[in-house]
Amino acid sequence: MNYFDPHIHMVSRTTDDYENMAAAGIVGVVEPAFWQGQPRTNVGSFIDYYDLLLGWERFRASQFGILHYCTMGLNPKEANNREMARDVLNILPRYLAKDGVVAVGEIGYDDITPAEDEALLAQMEMAKEFELPVLIHTPHRDKVTGTKRTLDAIKDAGVAPEMVIVDHLNELTLPLVLDSGVWRGHSIYPNTKMSEPRMVALLQQYGTERMVVNSAADWGKSDPLKVPKVGQLMLDSGFSEEQVSKVLFENPIEFYAQSGRINLAEVQRPKVDQTQQWQENSALRGQTPIVEK
Amino acid sequence: MNHYNRLYQALAQQCSEAAIEWLKQALNAIASESDPTAKHQIASAMAKRKVGDQAVTLTLELMGEEPREICHWSSADCSRILLNLALIDTSDKPLTSLLSEIYAQGDERERAALLMGIPVLDPDAQWLVEAEDCCRTNSLLLFSAMVMHNPYPARHFSSRAFNQLVLKALFLGLDIAHIEDLQARYNSELSVMCADYIDERMAANRDYPASIWLAMRLRDCRPGTANLLADCLTAQDVGKRYYAALALQHEPDEQTEALQKIIKQQAEQETDPEVQAALTKLIESKRL
Ligand SMILES: [Zn+2]
Numbered sequence: 001m002n003y004f005d006p007h008i009h010m011v012s013r014t015t016d017d018y019e020n021m022a023a024a025g026i027v028g029v030v031e032p033a034f035w036q037g038q039p040r041t042n043v044g045s046f047i048d049y050y051d052l053l054l055g056w057e058r059f060r061a062s063q064f065g066i067l068h069y070c071t072m073g074l075n076p077k078e079a080n081n082r083e084m085a086r087d088v089l090n091i092l093p094r095y096l097a098k099d100g101v102v103a104v105g106e107i108g109y110d111d112i113t114p115a116e117d118e119a120l121l122a123q124m125e126m127a128k129e130f131e132l133p134v135l136i137h138t139p140h141r142d143k144v145t146g147t148k149r150t151l152d153a154i155k156d157a158g159v160a161p162e163m164v165i166v167d168h169l170n171e172l173t174l175p176l177v178l179d180s181g182v183w184r185g186h187s188i189y190p191n192t193k194m195s196e197p198r199m200v201a202l203l204q205q206y207g208t209e210r211m212v213v214n215s216a217a218d219w220g221k222s223d224p225l226k227v228p229k230v231g232q233l234m235l236d237s238g239f240s241e242e243q244v245s246k247v248l249f250e251n252p253i254e255f256y257a258q259s260g261r262i263n264l265a266e267v268q269r270p271k272v273d274q275t276q277q278w279q280e281n282s283a284l285r286g287q288t289p290i291v292e293k
Numbered sequence: 294m295n296h297y298n299r300l301y302q303a304l305a306q307q308c309s310e311a312a313i314e315w316l317k318q319a320l321n322a323i324a325s326e327s328d329p330t331a332k333h334q335i336a337s338a339m340a341k342r343k344v345g346d347q348a349v350t351l352t353l354e355l356m357g358e359e360p361r362e363i364c365h366w367s368s369a370d371c372s373r374i375l376l377n378l379a380l381i382d383t384s385d386k387p388l389t390s391l392l393s394e395i396y397a398q399g400d401e402r403e404r405a406a407l408l409m410g411i412p413v414l415d416p417d418a419q420w421l422v423e424a425e426d427c428c429r430t431n432s433l434l435l436f437s438a439m440v441m442h443n444p445y446p447a448r449h450f451s452s453r454a455f456n457q458l459v460l461k462a463l464f465l466g467l468d469i470a471h472i473e474d475l476q477a478r479y480n481s482e483l484s485v486m487c488a489d490y491i492d493e494r495m496a497a498n499r500d501y502p503a504s505i506w507l508a509m510r511l512r513d514c515r516p517g518t519a520n521l522l523a524d525c526l527t528a529q530d531v532g533k534r535y536y537a538a539l540a541l542q543h544e545p546d547e548q549t550e551a552l553q554k555i556i557k558q559q560a561e562q563e564t565d566p567e568v569q570a571a572l573t574k575l576i577e578s579k580r581l
Binding site for chain 1: 402
């Protein structure tokens, strides 16, 4: 079974994680730009972080045969540092233009402050300009209010609902977004957020349409294998392989495919050893192509 | 015709109208607007999606050499090289800082385009220190872009940097037959480094890259190396046989009777046509 983790922060994971993820069937991931556990003090730190997502982390993932994409954005926590936030929003467009960037995100509310409002709105404008989908997370605290505010903000910004995924949903907030047309993201995260059995129950109750599941694994106590674990529990609970594949592979890719920078065929294509290919195709055949792209 | 026009013409002939329309606008914007760097950044990032990534063929004179046909640059690579040329044309910043800026802000593919196109962008090697530094990358794509089918390193790199590059290519599993002017840049130090690498691999019970012999001369290696090369001539692995035959063509010295005998024997029983051709050429050129 092929899996896709549409929200995971690999910069804080080890190579063992990559190895286990590949072994469990995860063939691709999306790494949303987020904060680093403590506030950054200047725009340069963001530049280096964004470059890390586009460069080194992508390379690290490729060593394990995992495709790595990312989303770019200024997270709400750091949006509250207004001066720095302005600088970050100024450099953001050049990253949103890059090929490996499949959405704007993760953005949204944390404490629901005016500064967060401004950053959210500004970035949704950029998403429209660059024709990118948007990954919006819902806050940990005051989640119901935050989710309602988020839906209002999407409407105010004039972003098409199918271009948005609202993430970290639970039993209380999922019903709020059902009628809005946005994609529904769920983070299976130990202790806080969701668990596998609760997730399977939601799928039983609400079906598989526009439902998306991720691990949101990061530097906290979290588990990068949550997506395949949900897959197993779905199978054990009577879901078909097609249904598992729809929720845990096709749905998230279909959502991000709206960027035009990722598609199902690309993720399913078998990997090739680049040097091997070089060796076999060109060494004795005397032809030119430089490493498969 | 200069490089800019040749690149543009090749793209115009081989890409869609919509792609060229977009490219034309991007080039004009870089040439005419007040902030060409910002225009360039966005255009370069979007070039692959707008112009596509299909193979393009073009003829260029790189660094004053004879015109050559280039067919390993894609339409995205060519567009990005072109956008870089446009920025270099308009900007009043020095070439070196401009190239460093473009490199720093590019993603892997944008950087690879800069490195592939470096003979066009920096024919006089003003950016040499940085170019040598780029070979420290861990990216196979970037390293290949600088090293494979690129005349810049052989023309400009110091011996130390060039030797390191050859060794790193072997290390990464790349075929060093694709390093340009390897034979012209040969130096005895290279033989020593490669022989050490073979020793290291064999001590660890691992195989060594077949093309390594292209960077070695028997006269600069310790005695006994010739036996290793002779083993390759008759090895099971076709790549080993092929590169051993090829490397012997480059050997300046006459071979020992024993080695000559092995070459002739192998030529009689060789089954692979390409190895056979290499052996025939070897025998003819050395009048064995
Ligand atoms: Zn996250």
